[in-house]
Amino acid sequence: MNETIAMSIQASIEDKLQALEPDFLQVENESHRHSVPANSETHFKVTLVSSRFQGLMPVKRHQQIYAVLAEELSGPVHALALHLYTPQEWQSRGGNRPDSPNCRGGSQA
Amino acid sequence: MSDTIENIKKQINDNPILIYMKGTPQLPQCGFSAQTVQALMACGERFAFVNVLDNPDIRAELPKVGNWPTFPQLWVEGELVGGCDIIVEMYQNGELEPLVKEAAARANDGNEQPSA
Numbered sequence: 001m002n003e004t005i006a007m008s009i010q011a012s013i014e015d016k017l018q019a020l021e022p023d024f025l026q027v028e029n030e031s032h033r034h035s036v037p038a039n040s041e042t043h044f045k046v047t048l049v050s051s052r053f054q055g056l057m058p059v060k061r062h063q064q065i066y067a068v069l070a071e072e073l074s075g076p077v078h079a080l081a082l083h084l085y086t087p088q089e090w091q092s093r094g095g096n097r098p099d100s101p102n103c104r105g106g107s108q109a
Numbered sequence: 110m111s112d113t114i115e116n117i118k119k120q121i122n123d124n125p126i127l128i129y130m131k132g133t134p135q136l137p138q139c140g141f142s143a144q145t146v147q148a149l150m151a152c153g154e155r156f157a158f159v160n161v162l163d164n165p166d167i168r169a170e171l172p173k174v175g176n177w178p179t180f181p182q183l184w185v186e187g188e189l190v191g192g193c194d195i196i197v198e199m200y201q202n203g204e205l206e207p208l209v210k211e212a213a214a215r216a217n218d219g220n221e222q223p224s225a
Contacts, residue, residue, distance in 0.1 A: 059177075059191050062194075070178075
């Protein structure tokens, strides 16, 4: 039996990132801020808090996410803003994450 | 190994401060590249850049070199420092400027003739 569940890319990202055992996870679709068709799923922002990031430099933290989302990034996802914190860092920031920049390019950029 | 990857490795080795971006520092073609290059320019050192929109082969191959799928990418002394989120955060908390200035200083030392 072949059962296909149509999952949005956003839901799939949320699902896969559970592998990092997040204390807090927020996936935001920011595609509407870019020059792509309405209801696109191309530009995302992820805020993820996990004790797995303890002692890891920023590049290593990002690479962990890229490994988990390799499929999405090699296909439909064009931009992925990542804000990755340990529980302590998140607490000291008061739960704030930075804003993403606005688009500067055309649909091919 | 493809020529493109050899070319990328040479760029990374030859340029102590190197940004791969969409567009140019004067005319970035992407908000993420714009923010990153602005932070880098604010550090006040010379740097090299590659516009990946003009170099589709580099755009395709670079993600494999650094295990990093998106642009921009800032490389300092042969190491990937990060993309937009990391660089902007490092700039804001004061870590980017010393990193860039020290790399520039070491590069300048290396180019000078040793004094007797």
